[in-house]
Amino acid sequence: MKHLLDIGVLTPDDLHHLMALTDHMVEVNQRPIPKVPALRGKTVVNLFFENSTRTLTSFDTAARRLSADVMNFAVSSxxxxxxxxxxxxxxxxxxxxxxxxxxxxxSSGAPMQVTKWTNASVVNAGDGWHQHPTQALLDCYTIRTHLNRRTGFDGLHIAIVGDIKHSRVARSNVQAFTALGAHVTLVAPPTLLPPAVETWPVTVSHDLDSLIAKVDVLYLLRMQRERMVDALVPSLREYTGAYGLTPLRAARLRPHALVMHPGPMNRGVEMAVDPSELPGSMVLHQVTNGVAVRMAVLFELLGSGADLATSA
Amino acid sequence: MKHLLDIGVLTPDDLHHLMALTDHMVEVNQRPIPKVPALRGKTVVNLFFENSTRTLTSFDTAARRLSADVMNFAVSSxxxxxxxxxxxxxxxxxxxxxxxxxxxxxSSGAPMQVTKWTNASVVNAGDGWHQHPTQALLDCYTIRTHLNRRTGFDGLHIAIVGDIKHSRVARSNVQAFTALGAHVTLVAPPTLLPPAVETWPVTVSHDLDSLIAKVDVLYLLRMQRERMVDALVPSLREYTGAYGLTPLRAARLRPHALVMHPGPMNRGVEMAVDPSELPGSMVLHQVTNGVAVRMAVLFELLGSGADLATSA
Amino acid sequence: MKHLLDIGVLTPDDLHHLMALTDHMVEVNQRPIPKVPALRGKTVVNLFFENSTRTLTSFDTAARRLSADVMNFAVSSxxxxxxxxxxxxxxxxxxxxxxxxxxxxxSSGAPMQVTKWTNASVVNAGDGWHQHPTQALLDCYTIRTHLNRRTGFDGLHIAIVGDIKHSRVARSNVQAFTALGAHVTLVAPPTLLPPAVETWPVTVSHDLDSLIAKVDVLYLLRMQRERMVDALVPSLREYTGAYGLTPLRAARLRPHALVMHPGPMNRGVEMAVDPSELPGSMVLHQVTNGVAVRMAVLFELLGSGADLATSA
Structure with missing residues (x-):
């Protein structure tokens, strides 16, 4: 593996391999000194043309814990x-x-273009509406760990709710979840579904209430305020009424069901409950696992047989 | 000690303990390689919702000298x-x-709120008009060192001059200076005094000239230009005339008296002399001591019996 | 050597010494772990009052490879x-x-002023139209390496083309190239030549086409769009017609001739060919050598007999 651009090109074996490597990184992160010298002398450049403190910090932390040198660039500077x-x-x-x-x-495809201009490895940290492969990996890892599904997602029912059309997270997650065997239902108003959704390996629903008591994972997408301006949704209030996780809906979730969100959340919109009061909320576990998954990806791309047991 | 939010909750013994620890850090900073491994593997996040290169750099430097990993966030990003x-x-x-x-x-109290949402330690680096505890510590340490007052400030007379009302530095320093035994006089026009100043353990004056030849420490506050807009001061020129350190006033200082300022200075306003020509100017010593004090605070909060004698 | 402010004060021996030191740094950069502990515990502050990702990143990388602690400040923060x-x-x-x-x-001269206010070493990373000494060093090093001129530039003919008047790169490079023995021709329209160019140790031409087949090095300067506003050049198109490196001109370069540019390039303006298709393009070699040269400069200023053979 030289680059990670698109989750769709990874086989189920690739996904399982990266998740097994993530297990090692989780162990590293639990040590008193959570650092390994695996990438000493390597330089990782975070080049962010879109603002995202969350994802940038996660990659930054991951690279430092592997002892890489890190340089962060935001577009404005x-x-x-x-x-x-x-x-x-x-x-x-x-x-x-x-x-x-x-x-x-x-721009969708920008990370792929970057591979033509450098010999360095390239990791896609989100490109347009296209892909966000490390988000998909951390989401798979979170489900695998918290639903104890080390061998695959066969029989799991995952609902992804919200603005599928404009979401790279939805695109990457549908590919990863189904590759691992899950059944995925997209739940959204017609205006927020992608054009050729009938070619996706999913079922589609406009009725969250008929599904909510049946799913193993409820994955909420961020509702961008810009969509109101585009008149794709009548109002945030109506969106919450039809597609938000309200206390009434939360009460109907199965006891083991996980609630996930890529962050940052719009509290009161798609997340109309306090996630810290939901036993199945994975929101902060996703963040924690994000660091470990990104450590696994950087190690897979840049490591050269270094021993993870050694402390930095 | 888990957090440092408010200088007022520290006992005189706590203050002396932190200053003794600062002595060790001063020694570390004088080594050829001014680093110790005391906080290796620890992560310190500087989260600044107000712009302050000075304080951010001081905490950043302090954390690095203890070998912590540091992440800096400014609000805009x-x-x-x-x-x-x-x-x-x-x-x-x-x-x-x-x-x-x-x-x-x-916002006053924001760092306290932060403690509810994390298991990490929290250091208040300045919140609204409320508190700036590491500033108070570095100011105490500077006085202790330069007036040779290792056992306390009994008998010392400290004048704090300027915009007390809007100053977290004044609030924290009054608490720390008086806790160590000093007598504090606040010198300001009535418009720049806080509402219930009569409950503070200080005396109040509107006449700097009657005091200047008597004090051991003259502590000047920064005069914010915004105060002019609010009509709390008629003009910067009149402010300087009544409350600025002019050459005439500087000439009347006692030979051993210290002149202090938290920075950044308004030259020509409250600091109407060149501080580099005042033998008692502590301005740059305060900056230098700031790094050592912040090392002591971070070590007190996060260190675990690590040996400061070892070099990083 | 305490500071590096002005390339003009360095003797040819100084230049040769720094380039020999750069050879060592190039070797360090080719190691599997490209780091040496030479500046452990030293702090380098990059203080950039003008935006330049390129130069800032180069100094940042250089300092880290010597194991220095680095702090970066951009003016806005x-x-x-x-x-x-x-x-x-x-x-x-x-x-x-x-x-x-x-x-x-x-402002020209700002780095010199800085030396009055600190005991630290000061490196000029570009001041106004005045000097850019590390750019001159990396350009000399690139010519020395790629034209195999370890003992000097006697007999070399170097053309510097473009906006000489506003260019600190041109000023520094003329001094360094001629100190090493090269013959320099400045090629520019009269509006872009400096006032007293007749006192410079160069020849002047307004005719690139009569020179292009004769030079050993063609050094293109960045054409600032602001010059159009000032009416110093009629249009970018006419500028390219008269002074740009077009495919026709590139075809007339001597086989061994080098094409250099300090970056960032204006493709289609002064660089009207794709440099990746020019065998003699030094553009990316200049960037690579920039890191090594800056390592050499920082080591010369701050190193104290540290052994470059040791790995960090």
Whole structure:
């Protein structure tokens, strides 16, 4: 594995391998000194053309725990301001000696393009509506751990609720969840479903209430306020009424059911309960697992037989 | 000690203990390689919702010298932009594995609230008009060292001059200076005194000239230009005339008297002399001691019997 | 050597010494773990009052590879916003314990002023139209390596093309190239030549086409769009027609000739060919050598007999 651009190209074996590696990283993170020297002397560049403290911090933390050197760039401080092309930016930073670029960009396919301009590994940290592969991995790892599904997701029913159309998280998660054997139902108003949804390996529903008592995982997507402006949803209040996790709906969840969200949450909109009062809320476990999964990905791409048992 | 939120809850013994620990840190900072491994593997997050290069850099330097990993967040780059609540920001970063949050916020009490949402230690790096406890510690340490007052401030007369009303530095320093035994006089126009000043353990004066030749420490506060807009002071020029340290006033200081300022200074306003020409100016000593004091605080909160004699 | 402010004060022996030291750093950068402990415990502060991801990243990478602690400040996040003077900023950061300031500033002479306010070493990373000494060093090193000129540039003909008038790169490079023995021709329209160019140790031309087939090095300067606004150039298109490196001109370069550019390039303006298709393009080699040269400079200023053979 040289790059991680698209969760869809990974086989179930690849997914299981990365999750087994994540188990090791979780163990590292529980040590008194949660660091290993696995990537000493390697340089990881986080190149974020979209603002995301959450994902940037997660990759930053992951790289440091592997003892890599990390450089963080947000678009506003980059030479892109001087009109430099993405290609020149990548080639320039690459020429300084970089082992991996972690790229977030508003354009679908930008991380793939980056691979043409550098010998470094490239990790897609979210590109347009296209892919967010490390989010899918951390979500799979969270389900695997908390529903004790080490061998696969056969028989699991996962509902993904909300703005599927504009969501790279939904696209990546549908691919990963179904690759591992889960049955996925997309729950959204017609305006928030993607054009060719009938070609996706999922069922579609517009009725959350008929499903909520049956699913093993309820995965809520962030409701972007911009969608109101585009008139894709009449109002946030009506959205919450039809698709939000309200106290009434939460009470109907199965006892073992997990509630997940990629963050940041809109409290009172899609998350109309306090997740800290839901026993099945995975929201903070997802964040914690995100660091371990990103450690596993960076180690898989850049590690060279280093021993994870040694402390940094 | 789990958090440092408010200087007022520390006993004189606590203050002396932290200052003794600061002595060790001063010694570390004088070594050829001024680093100790005391906090290896610990993560310190500087979360600054108010801009302050000075204080952020001081905490950053302190944490690095103890070999902690440091992450710095300024509000403008944080997910708060996406409407995420302070609570979700804290819980999310905390879930990635954080040992201490250093929080600066414009709202009084914000650092206290942060303690409810994380198991990490919290250090108040300035909240509204409320508290700035590490500033008070570094100021006490500077006086203790330069006036050779290792056992306390009994008999010392300290004047704090300027905008007491809006100053967290004044609030914290009054508590710390008086706890150590000093007599404090607040010198300000009535518009810049706090509402219930008569309940403070201080005397109040509107006449700097009658005091200047008697004090051991002259502590000048920063005069915010915003106060002019609020019409609390007629003009900067009149302020300087009545409350600024002018060459005439500086000439009347006692030979051993210290001149202190929390920075950044308004030269020509409250600091109407060049401090580099005042033998008693502590301005840069305060900055230097600030790093050592913050090392002591972080070590007190996060250290676990580590040996400061070892080099990193 | 305590500071590096101006390339013009270095003797040819100084230049050769720094380039020999750069050879060592190139070797360090080729190791599996490209780090040496030479500057452990030293703190390097990058203080950039002008935006430049490229130069900041290069110094940042250089300092980390020598195991220094690095702090990066961009002007927008600095206390300068609160009206603090440059002097107070320098004295304050310096009081926290700094070994070197790397300063970029829009005012010529600012780094020289900084030396008055700190005991730390100061490196000029570009000041106004005045100097950019590390750029000159990396350009000399690139020519020395790629034209195999270890003993000097006698007999080499170097053309510097473009906006000489506003270019600190041109000023520093003319001094360094001629000190090493090269013959330099400046090629520019009269509006983009400096006032007293007749006192410079160069020849001047307005005709790139008569020169292009004769030079050993073609050094293109960035054409700032602002110059159009100032009416110093009629249009970018006419500029490219007269002074840009077009495919026709590139075809007339001598087989061994180098094409250099300090970056960021304006593709389609001064660089009207794809440099990745020019065998003599040094653009990315300049970037790579920039890190090694800056390591050499920081080591020369701050190193104390440390052994470069040891790995960090």
């Amino acid at each position: 980059s030479s892109v301001n001087k009109g430099e092309s993405l290609r020149d930016t990548i080639e320039t930073i690459s020429a300084m000696g970089v082992d991996a670029f972690v790229v977030r960009h508003k | 944080s997910s708060v932009n996406k409407g995420e609540s302070l609570r979700d920001t804290i819980e999310t970063i905390s879930a990635m594995g954080v040992d201490a949050f250093v929080v600066r916020h414009k | 600095s206390s300068v916003n609160k009206g603090e003077s440059l002097r107070d900023t320098i004295e304050t950061i310096s009081a926290m314990g700094v070994d070197a300031f790397v300063v970029r500033h829009k």
